Amino acid sequence: HPLGSLRGLNETLHIPKYKGMNTWHRRLMLAMDYVGVIRYLHSSPLGTLVMCDSNDLDKVLSQYLLTSDFHILVNDLDALPLVNRSAGRLVKCGHRELQGEFVAPEQHWPYGEEMPFEDDLMPPYDEKTDIWKIPDVSNFFLGHVEGSDVVRLHLFDIHAACKRKDPAERPSAQEVLDTYRKVLTLLIREAAMPGTREML
DSSP: OTTOBGGGHHHHHTSGGGGGGOSHHHHHHHHHHHHHHHHHHHTBTTBEEOOOSOSSHHHHHHTEEEOTTSOEEEOOOOOOOEEBTTTTBOBOSSSSOOOSSSSOGGGSOTTTTTSOOOGGGSOOBOTHHHHHHHHHHHHHHHTTSTTHHHHHHHHHHHHHHHTOSSGGGSOOHHHHHHHHHHHHHHHHHHHHSGGGGGGO
16 A cells, blocks of 8 residues: 555645545545444444544554555554443543543543542443544545535534534444535535535
């Protein structure tokens, strides 16, 4: 995979050979590939797998490779704990305190700064932590090309739902993917028939 990890996506898209790929359409399709991977993990034959090695954007991007036909492949998934709701089994990503805006609120230490972090007291969580991260990763994919802000506008509601504080209220990866597909279809139709925007 000569194009390397997704960390280099923007640099790759500025190479003259690939400039034609630097469109909102192609970028949205990469975001759909990413959500498709999450969807697969959440409904894998083994059960619901949580993508744990994802505490910041850079870490997430480093786990995917960009193929020469501009799709993404999972490269390096070593931390995929299993959620089993019916058995009451939830997960924790590692044994250290997680910080920052990128991780979901339920991944933060809930007991304030007065009480030092203790892994045994940290409540576990489920796969909805992956959903929380989708808008940030997609935002990177969409970049700053002509049309990407229109895409963002159409994805605003689903992304707001992904960022709900209560994990149970966040959509499934399948629902996110379905919305992305609808938006892609709608915008392609609009691009093909520029006059339709006024009618919508």
